[in-house]
Amino acid sequence: METAGQTHVRQHEFRDQLLEHGLLIPTGVPGVYGRSSGFEDTVELVDGMMASLGAPDAAEVMRFPPILNRTHFERSGYLKSFPHLTGTIHTFAGNEQAHRMVLKEAEAGGDWSASFPAAPVVLAPAACYPVYPALAGRLPAGGRLVDVMSYCFRHEPSDDPGRMLMFRMHEHVRLADPRTVIAWRTEWLFRAKSFTDALGLDARCEAASDPFFGRGGQLLAESQRDLRLKLEIVTAIASDERPTAIISLNYHQDHFGELFGIKTAEGSVAHTSCVGFGLERIALALYRQHGFDRAQWPAPVRKALGL
Amino acid sequence: METAGQTHVRQHEFRDQLLEHGLLIPTGVPGVYGRSSGFEDTVELVDGMMASLGAPDAAEVMRFPPILNRTHFERSGYLKSFPHLTGTIHTFAGNEQAHRMVLKEAEAGGDWSASFPAAPVVLAPAACYPVYPALAGRLPAGGRLVDVMSYCFRHEPSDDPGRMLMFRMHEHVRLADPRTVIAWRTEWLFRAKSFTDALGLDARCEAASDPFFGRGGQLLAESQRDLRLKLEIVTAIASDERPTAIISLNYHQDHFGELFGIKTAEGSVAHTSCVGFGLERIALALYRQHGFDRAQWPAPVRKALGL
Numbered sequence: 001m002e003t004a005g006q007t008h009v010r011q012h013e014f015r016d017q018l019l020e021h022g023l024l025i026p027t028g029v030p031g032v033y034g035r036s037s038g039f040e041d042t043v044e045l046v047d048g049m050m051a052s053l054g055a056p057d058a059a060e061v062m063r064f065p066p067i068l069n070r071t072h073f074e075r076s077g078y079l080k081s082f083p084h085l086t087g088t089i090h091t092f093a094g095n096e097q098a099h100r101m102v103l104k105e106a107e108a109g110g111d112w113s114a115s116f117p118a119a120p121v122v123l124a125p126a127a128c129y130p131v132y133p134a135l136a137g138r139l140p141a142g143g144r145l146v147d148v149m150s151y152c153f154r155h156e157p158s159d160d161p162g163r164m165l166m167f168r169m170h171e172h173v174r175l176a177d178p179r180t181v182i183a184w185r186t187e188w189l190f191r192a193k194s195f196t197d198a199l200g201l202d203a204r205c206e207a208a209s210d211p212f213f214g215r216g217g218q219l220l221a222e223s224q225r226d227l228r229l230k231l232e233i234v235t236a237i238a239s240d241e242r243p244t245a246i247i248s249l250n251y252h253q254d255h256f257g258e259l260f261g262i263k264t265a266e267g268s269v270a271h272t273s274c275v276g277f278g279l280e281r282i283a284l285a286l287y288r289q290h291g292f293d294r295a296q297w298p299a300p301v302r303k304a305l306g307l
Numbered sequence: 308m309e310t311a312g313q314t315h316v317r318q319h320e321f322r323d324q325l326l327e328h329g330l331l332i333p334t335g336v337p338g339v340y341g342r343s344s345g346f347e348d349t350v351e352l353v354d355g356m357m358a359s360l361g362a363p364d365a366a367e368v369m370r371f372p373p374i375l376n377r378t379h380f381e382r383s384g385y386l387k388s389f390p391h392l393t394g395t396i397h398t399f400a401g402n403e404q405a406h407r408m409v410l411k412e413a414e415a416g417g418d419w420s421a422s423f424p425a426a427p428v429v430l431a432p433a434a435c436y437p438v439y440p441a442l443a444g445r446l447p448a449g450g451r452l453v454d455v456m457s458y459c460f461r462h463e464p465s466d467d468p469g470r471m472l473m474f475r476m477h478e479h480v481r482l483a484d485p486r487t488v489i490a491w492r493t494e495w496l497f498r499a500k501s502f503t504d505a506l507g508l509d510a511r512c513e514a515a516s517d518p519f520f521g522r523g524g525q526l527l528a529e530s531q532r533d534l535r536l537k538l539e540i541v542t543a544i545a546s547d548e549r550p551t552a553i554i555s556l557n558y559h560q561d562h563f564g565e566l567f568g569i570k571t572a573e574g575s576v577a578h579t580s581c582v583g584f585g586l587e588r589i590a591l592a593l594y595r596q597h598g599f600d601r602a603q604w605p606a607p608v609r610k611a612l613g614l
Contacts, residue, residue: 025369025441028376029427034441037368061344062332065458065473066373069335074413083399083406088420089430090397091462092390096521099390106381111425113395118418119462120336121472123396130341134332151372151458155398155426165428166372214403 011160011238014288018161021292030157031165035280038294042283043168045305047149049198050170050277053191059147059172064130066151066166067121072133075259078125081212081220087123087153090116123153127169128274132256135175141265143176145184162237162244162281171276175257177264178271185231185249188275192233192247198304200297201246201285203235208245229253235285246281250274318467318545321595325468328599337464338472342587345601349590350475352612354456356505357477357584360498366454366479371437373458373473374428379440382566385432388519388527394430394460397423430460434476435581439563442482448572450483452491469544469551469588478583482564484571485578492538492556495582499540499554505611507604508553508592510542515552536560542592553588557581 018024018039025034035043067089073079079086090113092102098115105112124130127148135144149170156163174184189205196203208230209221224230233247250273256262257270264270290297294307325331332341342350374396380386386393397420399409405422412419431437434455442451456477463470481491496512503510515537516528531537540554557580563569564577571577597604601614 025371027371027437028378028440032372032374032376032428034437035370040368040370061347063342063347064332064334065339065471067339067473069339071335079413079419080410083401083409086399087426088397088423089460090395090420092393094390099520102390103387106386112386113397113425113429116395118420119394121339130334133335134341153396164372166374213406 011158014238015159015161017292018284018287023287023292024161029165030159031163033161033164039283042286042294042305043279045307046199046277046282046286047168047170047279049195049305050279051147053195054147054172057145057172059145061147062131062134064124064127064148064150066124066153068124068129069133070118070120070122072129072260073122073125076129076132076256077259078129081210081217082125084213085125085154085156085211087125087155089119089121089123091119092116123166124150125154126152126274127171127276128173131173132260132262132272136261138263138267139175139265139270143174143180143264143270146173146175147171148173160238160244162284164280167281168279169276170279171274173272173274175262175270175272177266177268178253181271181273182251185251185273185275188249189231192249192275195247196233196235198300199282199286200301201235201282201289203233203246204243206232206234208232208234208248235289237281237284237288244281244285246278246285248274248276248278250276318465321545322466322468324599325591325594330594330599331468336472337466338470340468340471346590349593349601349612350586352614353506353584353589353593354475354477354586356502356612357586358454360502361454361479364452364479366452368454369438369441371431371434371455371457373431373460375431375436376440377425377427377429379436379567380429380432383436383439384562384566385436388517388524389432391520392432392461392463392518394432394462396426396428396430398426399423430473431457432461433459433581434478434583435480438480439567439569439579443568445570445574446482446572446577450481450487450571450577453480453482454478455480467545467551469591471587474588475586476583477586478581480579480581482569482577482579484573484575485560488578488580489558492558492580492582495556496538499556499582502554503540503542505607506589506593507608508542508589508596510540510553511550513539513541515539515541515555542596544588544591544595551588551592553585553592555583555585557583 023039127150209224212220231249232245234243237244254269262270330346434457516531519527538556539552541550544551561576569577
């Protein structure tokens with residue numbers, strides 16, 4: 001087992017290599033990178049493979065911008081569990097005099113937006129969050145299945161390129177009765193396995209937990225792990241010893257159904273589950289495990305991606 | 308000429324029709340919508356047409372998340388001219404006690420993020436903003452040409468579906484000597500004309516100006532219009548009488564070159580220009596002018612889009 005210090009060195013190294021190879025473009029902010037043409041192409045090919053895996057289900061496509069109604073965010077419970085990851089949006093609402101003060105503060109290097117009031121939106125913490133309020137009410141018989149993809153925000157600045165401030169998540173979201181939802185998630189476990197096999201990634205499935213805030217959070221995390229509500233497919237990105245989640249399969253039970261008033265056709269509270277593919281992380285795992293030159297990747301991997 | 312009141316009614320009507328036809332999905336926040344499968348497909352087809360137009364130039368693709376280094380944002384001058392459109396990002400940095408206060412404030416319906424400190428990033432106001440700092444230094448002979456696309460944020464809440472809080476902009480950015488940059492923009496004027504013709508949109512080109520803040524802003528706007536620094540292709544979206552820009556061709560002269568230290572191969576300050584296609588707006592113009600059912604769109608338009 002390597003120490004946290006060693007992991008840090010390795011994260012730093014892998015990030016520097018990605019920058020040297022021109023795959024990521026520095027922006028001067030830790031965890032925020034531009035994507036080169038090559039890296040972006042890999043992300044799109046990975047996304048295409050994920051889409052193919054889910055194609056038989058004919059999910060209903062919805063696309064949301066990477067922001068979420070602030071009221072829906074409050075109702076979701078995210079602020080209670082993950083305040084440290086939250087990103088809020090603020091806008092200027094003053095007159096010309098207030099504007100002069102803002103510019104003065106900026107000139108002095110201060111927090112010029114300290115007095116900006118909160119906008120009615122926050123940054124989306126996951127692609128699926130806008131789906132639940134949009135589907136409030138009664139589901140059709142058999143429930144619904146939605147395909148969402150968007151940039152997401154998590155405030156965890158790091159030298160680990162696998163922890164970007166904003167990254168893309170492609171998700172399928174199932175809303176139905178518990179039995180249907182659980183069977184659906186199990187199907188995706190098999191698909192995830194065939195996905196990582198096809199990409200030649202050394203991956204495994206783990207019962208996992210979300211990074212709940214504070215001391216009370218530990219109990220929540222233990223309960224989540226015990227009930228196997230969160231399963232993660234993990235693989236080496238910045239470190240071999242501390243692998244990173246690239247796919248997450250979450251069973252929310254009636255959490256969102258209850259909060260947003262989603263009912264099954266039969267009238268009971270709907271259960272929900274989502275499976276999310278972290279597109280940048282999967283691309284990073286490919287570069288980490290197969291090298292920085294895509295032309296040298298194993299033939300079966302290139303074929304699976306359509307390269 | 309219709310009055311502002313009439314325009315408002317029409318905006319409202321067109322938005323309601325888009326929602327009724329299921330093309331946009333309401334989120335409860337004015338200017339923030341989900342995109343249905345059909346609408347998103349139209350956006351992607353429009354994006355593909357724009358990519359084809361620019362393909363002969365073999366632009367270098369870069370993709371940035373929809374956020375911008377706060378320092379770069381400050382240096383860009385955006386805050387001086389457009390404070391009212393700016394979106395800043397704030398994150399929580401407190402302990403468990405501070406967290407309890409935040410939850411209490413949220414419970415009371417207050418501005419629970421009022422004390423959140425500013426993050427080192429703001430929302431990107433245009434897709435091209437991260438490009439200029441990334442290209443600081445000396446350009447190769449002939450300059451550079453970059454292809455960027457991302458969600459952008461503009462705080463202008465409205466019933467006009469053509470004024471979304473977040474929308475996608477696909478841009479090409481040219482950085483070179485003035486003569487090269489001007490010739491390049493002129494070439495895109497012709498391309499823009501063939502683009503709107505192929506899509507059967509009733510469009511025209513106008514010398515335009517940015518919505519500068521305050522009284523001083525009027526002078527800036529007039530000067531910008533007189534020098535023809537901003538050309539817009541406008542067409543009817545929410546109103547026939549007050550058409551909306553769908554393509555913007557901006558010549559920044561040495562503004563960004565000076566601010567971010569971008570030099571030509573010969574060592575002079577680089578001039579820059581960008582041409583931006585507003586993807587949602589073009590899709591909206593198609594629905595407005597050809598109807599809500601794509602199967603009924605004119606055959607040449609369907610063919611141009613690849614439908």
